[in-house]
Amino acid sequence: MTTTALEHELKQMIIETLELEDVTPDDIDPEEPLFVEGLGLDSIDALELGLALQKRYGITLESEAESSRQHFANLKSLAALVESRRQK
Amino acid sequence: MLRRRLNLLGRAVCDMLATLDPEADRIVLHASRHGDGERTLEMLYGLNEGEPLSPARFGLSVHNATAGVYSIASGNRRSQQAIAASGGEWAALIAEASGYLADGQPSLLLVFGDQPVPQRFAAYAPASLSAAVALRVGSQPTEGARRLVETMTPAGGTTLQPLDVIDWLMGSHQRIACPISQRGWQLESLRS
Numbered sequence: 676m677t678t679t680a681l682e683h684e685l686k687q688m689i690i691e692t693l694e695l696e697d698v699t700p701d702d703i704d705p706e707e708p709l710f711v712e713g714l715g716l717d718s719i720d721a722l723e724l725g726l727a728l729q730k731r732y733g734i735t736l737e738s739e740a741e742s743s744r745q746h747f748a749n750l751k752s753l754a755a756l757v758e759s760r761r762q763k
Numbered sequence: 764m765l766r767r768r769l770n771l772l773g774r775a776v777c778d779m780l781a782t783l784d785p786e787a788d789r790i791v792l793h794a795s796r797h798g799d800g801e802r803t804l805e806m807l808y809g810l811n812e813g814e815p816l817s818p819a820r821f822g823l824s825v826h827n828a829t830a831g832v833y834s835i836a837s838g839n840r841r842s843q844q845a846i847a848a849s850g851g852e853w854a855a856l857i858a859e860a861s862g863y864l865a866d867g868q869p870s871l872l873l874v875f876g877d878q879p880v881p882q883r884f885a886a887y888a889p890a891s892l893s894a895a896v897a898l899r900v901g902s903q904p905t906e907g908a909r910r911l912v913e914t915m916t917p918a919g920g921t922t923l924q925p926l927d928v929i930d931w932l933m934g935s936h937q938r939i940a941c942p943i944s945q946r947g948w949q950l951e952s953l954r955s
Binding site for chain 2: 693694695696719720722723726729730
């Protein structure tokens with residue numbers, strides 16, 4: 676599938692917010708895990724991404740771990756979250 | 764991946780520690796007078812504006828941030844200490860190191876690093892350049908090692924900074940002194 680504009684925007688946001696110096700948008704596979712495996716992000720990155728989603732899209736994540744785990748599983752699920760819950 | 768969280772000085776420290784202890788199995792004592800004042804001040808400005816804090820930046824605003832990131836990145840699980848001593852950092856490092864060695868540790872790592880204080884506070888602290896130095900010290904003579912000899916010195920004079928220690932280790936002068944702690948040091952050949 677082709678990368679949607681929103682997915683590309685999210686890739687840019689992830690790279691800038693988390694200061695991923697050696698990563699380009701093309702390096703992020705929309706279906707690969709973002710955390711631990713795949714891109715290799717950690718729990719501090721998850722908090723940082725949560726803050727970025729709040730700032731840019733007005734999305735407040737519930738603190739319940741299981742749903743956050745699903746939203747943050749990969750770029751596609753993150754894009755789906757933004758699509759359905761964005762306030763701006 | 765963790766390097767991205769560190770500034771240039773923190774990266775230099777991690778590189779030096781990896782060189783001094785490839786097995787990442789030594790205790791680390793990390794001294795810095797001011798730490799990363801710039802980052803902390805930026806967060807305070809942000810808080811004052813009602814902005815949410817960046818979790819990553821908050822996590823790195825503590826005095827043991829560099830040592831902490833090093834321990835995660837290298838897998839070093841030994842004890843660590845983060846020291847600030849109002850200008851007496853080098854003397855405090857040597858005092859702590861002496862304690863560990865006397866306690867039976869054969870070898871440990873020392874780091875002394877600092878960077879300029881934020882402009883806002885510059886009038887209250889001596890000017891300092893970004894610099895860090897790391898050393899491996901031990902209780903037993905090893906090939907190429909030198910003996911560190913400590914003496915009492917009179918108070919007065921300028922504060923000892925990382926760059927002074929580097930110059931001394933490179934041989935630009937024989938002794939260094941930490942006036943606030945009234946201690947001085949010189950290196951002697953182990954054969955003498």
